[in-house]
Amino acid sequence: MNDQEKEEFKNIKHQMHEEKHMMFHRRNWLRHNAMVPKGFLRYHVLEALNQKAMSGSELMDEIHKHTGGNWKPSPGSIYPLLAWLQDNSFVKELPTENGFKRYELTPSGKEFLGEQTKIREKFQTDASFMTNPFFDRFFSKIPEEKTNQIRASMKALLVASIKLGKTLRENYSEKDLDEALKVLDEASKKINEINTKLKGEKHE
Numbered sequence: 001m002n003d004q005e006k007e008e009f010k011n012i013k014h015q016m017h018e019e020k021h022m023m024f025h026r027r028n029w030l031r032h033n034a035m036v037p038k039g040f041l042r043y044h045v046l047e048a049l050n051q052k053a054m055s056g057s058e059l060m061d062e063i064h065k066h067t068g069g070n071w072k073p074s075p076g077s078i079y080p081l082l083a084w085l086q087d088n089s090f091v092k093e094l095p096t097e098n099g100f101k102r103y104e105l106t107p108s109g110k111e112f113l114g115e116q117t118k119i120r121e122k123f124q125t126d127a128s129f130m131t132n133p134f135f136d137r138f139f140s141k142i143p144e145e146k147t148n149q150i151r152a153s154m155k156a157l158l159v160a161s162i163k164l165g166k167t168l169r170e171n172y173s174e175k176d177l178d179e180a181l182k183v184l185d186e187a188s189k190k191i192n193e194i195n196t197k198l199k200g201e202k203h204e
Helices: 003-031 038-051 056-066 075-087 107-126 144-170 174-202
Strands: 091-093 102-105
Touching: 038 056, 038 075, 038 102, 038 107, 056 075, 075 091, 075 102, 102 107, 144 174
Parallel strands: none
Antiparallel strands: 091 102
């Protein structure tokens, strides 16, 4: 390994360390209630109650499950939010059953959820930072034009996925969902094959 290759290897290791550091802080961000935007929790509570009536503890468990185990709201964040939603007639408290005080979404709450869903979808579509592949920083040798093409392709995939999710919520079709999953699986498999091929060529 010559001096130039050593320097490039050193830079890559440094960039990987920075990326790992960023991912650690991202996980921390999700786990700390104080750092989670209020709209994030509000949306998930409304979405959960739109499925069925739940108690505060059931909501915490449901959101923990829905976020893939990455984040679980605390009682100090759930119950004040439920009180606020109740004060604004978005939810109503049901009679206590088996020791559980459950909450149900009202018609006003369903309208409010619809508004929140539109805001969330617009944010996801407009959030271009979500479409910047993390490897932009690593593959500095990629021409700028190609980097822009990668970014555009990633954004197109993200927007298409968001639109599909919205359509499936309104008109669920298991057949179409399976077809979409097949396309995504084939794409990821193909990208992995290209990556494996590139690694093999590098070591030849």
